[in-house]
Each structure stands twice: as C-alpha cells, then as structure tokens.
Amino acid sequence: MSTQLLTVSPSPHVSSQLTIPQIMRAVIFAMLPALAISVYNFGLSAIIVTLTAVVSAALFEYVIALYLLKVKPNLMDGSAIITGMLLAFNVPANLPWWIVIIGSAVAVGVGKMSFGGLGNNPFNPALVGRVFMLISFPVQMTNWPVPTFAKVDAVTGATALGALKEGLLLGKTVPEIMPELPSYSDMFFGFQGGSVGEMSALAMIIGLIYMLWRKIITWHIPISNLVAVAIFSGIFYLINPDRFASPIFHLMTGGVLLGAIFMATDYVTSPFTHKGMIIFGVGIGLITVLIRLFGGYPEGVSFAILIMNAFVPIINKYTKPVKFGTKPVKL
C-alpha cells in the first residue's frame, strides 16, 4: 500500500476563482479610465495627488495594523490601495499634499482601522476621509483647478454644480446659467472641472461595465441609485425648469456616477440582498437630490452615501432573503 499522505478536509473541495485580491485588482482596473482622463485634464498634479493618497493609505494601514491592532498587515488584499485611489478621486487635483495625507490618515485610521480593519467598518473609509477634509479645509477642498485645455486665464474655477448653485443664489434662472456651463457632451467625455475622479461620465460607465462583466458587482446599487437621481431630479425639473436643472445635468455632474459606481458599491458598507441594495441605492439618490436642490452644499453624494451606510444594518434586518420552504404547497 502506498504511503502517500492525503489531505483530508470537509467539503466543498473546490472554490470560486474570484478571491479578494482579484476583486480588488479588478476594481483598480475599473478606475483607470477615470484616472487617465484626469491625467489628461490636470497633468502631473492628478498623478501626484493619487500617488500621495495611495502610498499614504497603504502606509497608514500597515503601521496601524502592525503597531496598534497588532495583527499581520495584509496589504495584498488591495483594499488600502482602493481606499487611497477613491480618496484621491474625491478631491481637487491641486489639493496640497499634506491635506491629502491627513485625509488618508482619517480615512484609513478612523474610517477603517478603528473598527478593526477590512470588513468591519460601517462607513465608506474614503468618504469619511473626504468629508473630514471638506469640513476642515473647506477652501482648499472647493478650489477647483481649471483643466489645462480650458481657454481661460484663471487658475481655478467652479464646478458646474457650484456655478449652478451660485447662479441660483444670485437670482438667475437655470436657462440663464446653463450657457455658461460646459456642454453635456463635454461633461460626458470629461472636459469639465471637478474632483480627480469625476471628470468623465464615459470613463465611469466603462468602469461600471467592466465590473459588471467581471461579476464584481451587480447592477442593483448603481442602477437604482442613478435611476433614483434621474427620477427625483426629474420631478422637480418638471415642476419648475427655471429653478431646477434637468436630470441629465444632475447625472453627469459632480460625483453622482463616481458615487453610484465606485463608492456605494463597496461590499463592506452596502446591504447583503438585492432588495436591500435597491433600497440603499434609491436612498442615496434621493438624499443626493435633496442636498443638491435644497441643501447648503452644491454637492451631496458623499453625505448621501454616508447617511445610507448608517442605515445598512437596519436594511439588512428588514430585507432578509425569503427562506426556501415557506411557500404553501399547491398539489
């Protein structure tokens, strides 16, 4: 008889090929088109901000895991890199490097590691970092660089959303403000101002399609989120087109696509079931529209996602899957 040693373990003996490092890598790939547009728009500064955020996020994760949590740091799971990239995607390309590092520290340290690391944080870490920076450094965080191709002398300018809000406060109507803003096709391809990652609707949609194709995410969160933004902003647009911008404007400006595709779909901070995901997506869409139309900030995506993050446990509780064998049998 052979003396070969055999491995014995309980079933199942095979597993899916899609593991955490592969998923994280796919998400990073999905973000590259958006990054490329940003580099085209802002040149070196987009690269500097992104690299600063990624390196500092990874460093904070490593140090905190090793010296504070006293666990084996696991950078290979790739989550710190994604947090860093998303953080960079949510800030202006000319943000001073030291603010980026502070944001990174808050995102990773407070947003993620303080809860015990990957999988335990209730809020999206990158958004925790972003909101912290927005509140602590409001001037730098809303000082948008003008894309290199813009034919203006100014170094900084407003985003479309900011310009709209400002115009409305000055008593102008939406049709009067619109001609001063980039055209829809410029917004679609990315010829507009804004945060590093939210330039181009097209780049976001490519990322979405890639992640759906790789089965990294399902359609439920991004589509319900976007449809909700379209419907709620559409209702107000139909009521008063002078005071409220069109749903297309709301979908293509600011962080709606970035949020719906890359931030709201974060596994850790979104619900388990498809039903829960739809409620979550619609909630983000509604809150985003309410903040944009009636709030003090021109943009509301970050707050909307963070608010809905807080509702995830309760959504999970009330959207448990229907157990097999509860349907009455009809012979």
Place this chain on the structure above:
Amino acid sequence: MLLNLTKKLKRFHKGGIHPEENKFSAAAPITELPLPKSVTIPITQHIGAPAKVVVERGDTVKVGQIIATHEGFVSSNIHSSVSGKVGKIDKVMDSTGFKKMAINIRVKGDEWEESIDRTPDLIKDISYAPDEIIKKIMEAGVVGMGGAAFPSHVKLSVPPDKKVDHLIINGVECEPYLTADHRIMLEKPHEIMVGTHILMKALGVPKAIIGIEANKWDAIEKLAEVAKDYPGIEVQGLRVQYPQGGEKQLIEALLGREVPSGGLPFDAGCVVHNVGTIYSMYMAVQKNRPLIERVVTVTGKDVKTPSNFSVRIGTPISDLIDAAGGLPENTGKIISGGPMMGKALNELDIPIAKATSGLLLIPDEKAHRQEVYNCVRCGKCVDVCPMGLQPVELSLLSKGKDLEGVKANGIMDCIECGSCSFICPSNRPILDYIRYGKSNLKKAPK
C-alpha cells in the same frame, strides 16, 4: 426535434452556483472491473441502524447471499458481492473517516445465487403487486445511490396521511466531474423506464418526470426517445446550475413546489429517486439481483484514463484507481463523491460502498484551502444560498455558539451544498462553521 425537447429548460429559482463541470469521463462507457482479490463490506452503508451480521468467519458465501440483515425498518440488508470465504469481521476505516464494522471476504471463483437472473434480457412485464415490489426492494438492500444512502423502501412507504402525485427521477448529476448517472442513462435507458414504471405502480402515481441537466444532452435525447413507449413518463431538460440534484431544488425546478421547511418530499406530493437507484430497483424486482455492484466514476485532472466502472461493493478504491491508469504522483486528495459534497478519504484501501458515486483525485496544489481574508460582507453567500438562508450570519452565530440565534435563522434548513464556501471571495470556511453550529444545536438539551 422531439416534442418534449422543444419545451423550455427549467431550473430552480433560489441561489445556485456554476462550478467548472470537468466531466472528463462523460464519453467513457461503463466497463466491468475485474474481480478483486478480496472485498470488505461495511454493515453500515446506509442511513439508519447498522445491519446484523449473519455469517461467521470461515463461512463460504455466494454472490448475492445475505451476509447481514436489516435491523428495524430504517436499515438495509447487505449481500455478498462476491463468492468466497468469509474472513475477518472487524472494524475498518470507511469513507466517513470513522472505523466501522465490516465483513471481509476472500474471493474464490464467481458463483452466484441460483435465484438471480444474470441474462441481459429486458423484462418489461411487471407481475408484482405494489407491496410485493416494496418488499423485493427492501430484501435486495437498495439504498439511495446518489450519495445519501437512505434505504429506498422507506422512501416508497408513503405515510397514509400524505398524498403523492408525482414520481421524480433524479438524473441531474449536478456535482462536477461525476458521470456515473450520465452513463447509466445512456446505456440502460429501457431498464430505467421499466424501473420507473415499477415505482409508479408501487406508489400508485400516474406521472413520473425524469429531470436531466442540459450538459447531458445526449441522455435527454436518448431517454426522451425511449420514453415514447412508456406512458406516463416525461423527460425534462434542466439548465445547468448547482445544486439542482438536491431533491428540494429538483422538485422546485420541475413542479414549482417548495418542500416545507423541516418536511420531506412527501409533503410536496413527491417521491424522488436517483437514476442509479432506479436501475438497482429494476434489477432487484425484475432480475432478483440484490444491490451488489454499482457504477463508479474515477476521474481527476491528472488521471490517465478517466473511467466509469461497474464495481462490486466492497472493492478497495486502490483497485479502481489502478484500473484508471494508477495514482498520479501529484495526488494530494482523494474524494469519495463529487468536489462539492464528497468526502476526502484518508486511506487507499477504503471499500466502495453502495453510495460511492465517484472517486475524484485532486492534485496536491489544489488540495489545500486558500488563504483566508476578513469577511467583506459582500453578500455573495446570501445570493447563492439555495435555501434562502444567510450563511454569513449563520456562520458568525455558530462561531459564537448562539444556539437560539442559529435556530431562529433556520440553520437546520441548510442542505450543506457548500455553495457559500465555494463562492466566498475571502475563502472563509462558512459551511464548516454552519456544520459546527448544527452539531451544537443537535447536542443541546431541548
């Protein structure tokens, strides 16, 4: 195109996964394995009470002779699969990983009981009454051959308060790699049809449906063609999706009925039997041939000739592996059954039992669990659970020994199909925890 093939493929509707199929041995005809030198026949090859040994060391036995009788209703007779001399009756390692009482028989010649019809002729006429049929099946020691090994006569004895209107024949074989049922359907279609008629008569049901997944299209076509001569039998193609061969999933796929939580197929008006079992029942009733052999797939990525063997019960697995080209050098794991629900074996002389559907040889580099990451709450396990449970929740509650919690979250509904552990991107041993929770719940005082 045949009429019933133009119908839409059906499938079950909750959860499910699509592991790589790897049915390497699908084209290999069933071949008879040469008689082994000796067999070791465990007296517990079924769910229920162990059979009672009725032979002694030194006795001479014939093929088909009873060597252990069933103890009580939920138990099964055990027959000698060879002729020869009874040797040691002692505890040996079996596929469960525990030592179980077994009867060793040294093979001498191949002498069969006279009552057994060894001709290959098909006997279509069913001359027995329903209770006689069930008795013959019980005498022949037939058990569920898909893996569960539940005594078949118990499944045929419908409680008087239940109404059964469908017999369902399970030809799904949803486990990757395995092809034993596929080959039986291709090579013994008439026997399966007659066997199905026998059961329809025993149960008094007018309708039978044979469910087969679309990755065995030749079997669907073959059986649909043959079924034209057998009234009341319908062949239904199914979209490939694991675990469709689970009886609850199969009933839901075919009839849209959900077996109630904690209930049996009876409660959904069904009786489900595997095609391999149907074949054994045909042999038992029409040919007086007890369950002494079965078809076993021997396969794996590095197996020289992936095969389907007709094997006498009690043959050591090493005989089958040798016949399939020998044990590949890189073998790290040997699984009895399929990769999703099969059991890893720890020795090479473990005997083939009534429910051993296959031997899967896994190379060492694939034999080990992968690195485990934190749970990222992606919800994929919830998405794929065919029982509508929340595996992530159950595993955490089980880990924390929260017995109330696991019970309230339906842990006993878990069919242990392994879809959750399969899909988990963090490679978490979700099903291990759930099994732990289940066993703690069973042990707990009521």
